[in-house]
Amino acid sequence: MTLLVDASFAEAMAAASPSNEPAPEFEVAAHERFAVITVRGTAPTVRVSDQEIHLHPQTDRHAGLVSYAHFGDQPGVQAADVVVHFGPERPDTTVWLTLQTIRPGEARTLLYDAGRMALHVDAGSAYEETVPQVTSVEPVASPGLRATELGFIIEPATVSFDKWARISFPVPDGMDAEHLGVYVSDRDGGWVFIGNDLDGTSGPAEAPDAKGPTSNRVSARIRAFGHFALLEDRAPPTISMLAPRSQTWLDERRPLLRARVVDRGSGIGKEEDLAIELNGRPLIHIYDPEADLVEARPDQPLADGEYAWTVRASDQAGNQAEASSVFGLR
Known part of the structure; x- marks a missing residue:
């Protein structure tokens, strides 16, 4: 050659x-x-x-x-396999070298690996002309997540977008799309949830409304290239360390209600995914994601008696959990 x-x-x-x-x-x-x-x-x-x-x-x-x-x-040939053979002790690495180009002012949908990954770019997304290079890497799941076979590294890593672009994956056979999500590698062996829009039809950089490689998919918005994967989360959040503890008697008329909420999979997305109820009545709560703590106080002093309070949590994959405790005032 x-x-x-x-x-x-x-x-x-x-x-x-x-x-x-x-x-x-x-x-x-x-x-x-x-x-x-x-x-x-x-x-x-x-x-x-x-x-x-x-x-x-x-x-x-x-x-x-x-x-x-x-x-x-x-005609129409736009890709070549680059196979790197390091020796008999490890598997080959394959990269698809493509001529699919992103240009400023053009909206495009680029398909890779027979549609197993698609990159959707709006007309105002690209800063400059770029030829994305894609490597298929089967993801290794971190705690709380289950891996699918869909993982891709998109390079150059320095590419970012002025407006949101979108990456999408097909829903694997036998899997519930509601528990699937698009994740990006945190480079420390973990994964960060970035979205799970179904069919790629919400938000900017929409997938074409057509059957075929771009339908029945899970998508997420991105602002830069990186290492992405489609992962499944079926593990509910863990709620622990409820305080006051059950069967505790208090003197404080507006006691602080606190619990630890941890989700190692898709994570807790926003404060609205948490709730604290006192005798069935919702309280205004505060969520500290760095400390994994949610807390609330009754807005009015409580009278003597027993009170049941409940913490509810939902992660970004729709898994739900709740825990309850009972305390008394006298």
Whole structure:
């Protein structure tokens, strides 16, 4: 395969040179007529459309050039598989090098991996022309979540949007869409819930109203590229440490009612997802998400007697929990 090299090749290779910034083990940077593959550490074998790519050694990495001639001459061919083989001890890494482009002023829906991930961009979203590069990575679930097979890294990581874009995934067979959500990696091994709009039809950057790859999907709005996954949350929040404790007698006429509410999956989205009731009457409550605490006080002094109070919580996947306690005044 003859590579199409122009004057900007030197600049592109220089951009792949070592810097003080931490870099991923393997990345693909797309340019107008070619892409640069950068691999840290020992040089692997890299093949694009079944043709091996030569990697140039640098200080702590190797870099190689992929011409878009690898995409072939067939009309409509817009992608090529970049397969990185590190050796027999670990599985190959595959990236889809695509020519699907996001441009300022254009609304587009880009499909990847036969529609298993779609990127929907409104006309006013993109700051500049960008060729997204997508890697399929099966997600590893964190506590409280169940993994599906749908996980993707969208690069370049430096790309952000002026207006919301949208990412969407199809609902896997046998799964309840209401308990599914789109999550973004927090880079510490965990996941952060970012949305679970069904069919991608609410908010800006809507999916086309059509059957096929963009229907029956779960979507979320995004403002930047990153590592995204479709995960399932069926674990309800945990409510504990109710105070006053059950069967406690108090002198305080407006006692502070407090409980700890924790959800390790999709999380508690807003204060309205929590409620405190005293003898069936809702109280105005305050929620501290950093401390996982919700608390309230009666708005009027209480008379002598027994009082039942209840804490209710709902996470962003619709899982619900409640806990109750009884205290008395005398």
